[in-house]
Amino acid sequence: MAMDPSAAAQAEDAARRIEEAEAFFRAAPPLRDRDRLAASLADFVARHAAGNRGVVCITSGGTTVPLEQRCVRFIDNFSSGQRGAASTEYFLKAGYPVIFIHRRGSKQPYCRFLPEDSFLDLFELGEDSEIQVPQSHSSVVKAAISNYRKAIDEGLLLKLPFTTIFEYLQLLQMVATSMNCLGHRGMFYLAAAVSDFYVPWESMAKHKIQSAGGPLNMQLNQAPKMLFILRKKWAPSAFCVSFKLETDPNILLQKAEMALKKYGMNVVVANELANYKDVVVMVTSSGRTTVSRSSKEEDLEVQLTDLLVKMHSEHIAQPNS
Ligand code: 9Z3
Numbered sequence: 095m096a097m098d099p100s101a102a103a104q105a106e107d108a109a110r111r112i113e114e115a116e117a118f119f120r121a122a123p124p125l126r127d128r129d130r131l132a133a134s135l136a137d138f139v140a141r142h143a144a145g146n147r148g149v150v151c152i153t154s155g156g157t158t159v160p161l162e163q164r165c166v167r168f169i170d171n172f173s174s175g176q177r178g179a180a181s182t183e184y185f186l187k188a189g190y191p192v193i194f195i196h197r198r199g200s201k202q203p204y205c206r207f208l209p210e211d212s213f214l215d216l217f218e219l220g221e222d223s224e225i226q227v228p229q230s231h232s233s234v235v236k237a238a239i240s241n242y243r244k245a246i247d248e249g250l251l252l253k254l255p256f257t258t259i260f261e262y263l264q265l266l267q268m269v270a271t272s273m274n275c276l277g278h279r280g281m282f283y284l285a286a287a288v289s290d291f292y293v294p295w296e297s298m299a300k301h302k303i304q305s306a307g308g309p310l311n312m313q314l315n316q317a318p319k320m321l322f323i324l325r326k327k328w329a330p331s332a333f334c335v336s337f338k339l340e341t342d343p344n345i346l347l348q349k350a351e352m353a354l355k356k357y358g359m360n361v362v363v364a365n366e367l368a369n370y371k372d373v374v375v376m377v378t379s380s381g382r383t384t385v386s387r388s389s390k391e392e393d394l395e396v397q398l399t400d401l402l403v404k405m406h407s408e409h410i411a412q413p414n415s
Pocket of ligand 1: 155172173174175176177178284285286287288289336337338339340365370
């Protein structure tokens with residue numbers, strides 16, 4: 095039977111994207127410690143595979159794009175990790191086990207309220223040289239330790255760090271394929287800021303690029319669209335939430351709608367750099383919902399995660415959606 099031409103074009107497009115992704119992984123430098131990470135991931139997923147609650151993978155922080163294999167220079171993407179860290183806390187509070195794929199050195203769950211400058215400010219030496227926490231910081235430190243320890247001791251939080259786009263995408267692939275067994279109970283909350291462009295490993299300078307040759311001309315390749323592969327191949331039944339960041343408000347919602355359709359996301363959270371902590375728009379196939387924080391004291395992520403937990407429950411309850 096002949097295939098409808100638009101279905102044939104879509105199948106061809108999907109095959110091309112999958113091949114591009116596979117070529118990216120073949121050429122990427124292998125993940126350090128892959129076997130150990132894979133074992134702790136398999137153990138985490140197996141522990142939460144029984145039962146009926148959701149499991150969420152949260153990505154957080156910006157990816158780097160190295161310019162040299164022995165990297166001295168790199169391009170970075172804007173993201174402090176605040177959104178991912180805060181959301182991790184709220185998903186844990188809602189009873190979700192969380193796999194937290196985060197940029198090394200970015201904001202961490204339960205540490206957001208600790209003083210920024212130096213962790214040495216958190217401690218002082220007592221008369222007998224024992225370490226004490228000054229009174230002014232004792233309640234935030236106690237809360238951070240007890241919430242963090244609870245999540246770790248109950249086996250509800252797995253932290254996987256990345257720096258480069260190569261590490262990030264390999265981790266995402268590893269997590270998504272291992273969460274595939276959870277079907278509709280899996281959720282992806284992709285808040286990490288991922289570079290659209292990169293230098294392929296094989297064409298990257300091995301040593302530090304020299305300035306004696308004059309101005310630097312460099313061509314960056316487009317990074318393969320892994321959201322598409324995540325949905326099509328790695329974890330097709332999961333509930334997928336991606337974020338769209340723009341600086342131009344006139345194109346933001348249109349770009350979010352495009353991402354929703356093109357990559358088959360369940361929700362695209364549209365945010366503008368100028369006010370992303372105060373307001374976001376959740377774009378779904380049934381419309382748009384604006385979420386704004388109720389006061390400067392409350393994180394926007396409280397409402398955002400609350401709505402997503404409800405939508406994910408509906409997704410789990412309707413396995414054909
Ligand atoms: C976001 O849009 C996040 O909300 C922020 C959070 C990065 C603005 P912070 O970490 O900031 O709290 O400081 N993340 C996604 C950004 C992104 O790279 N999206 C891609 C795009 O816009 C799609 S994967 O094309």
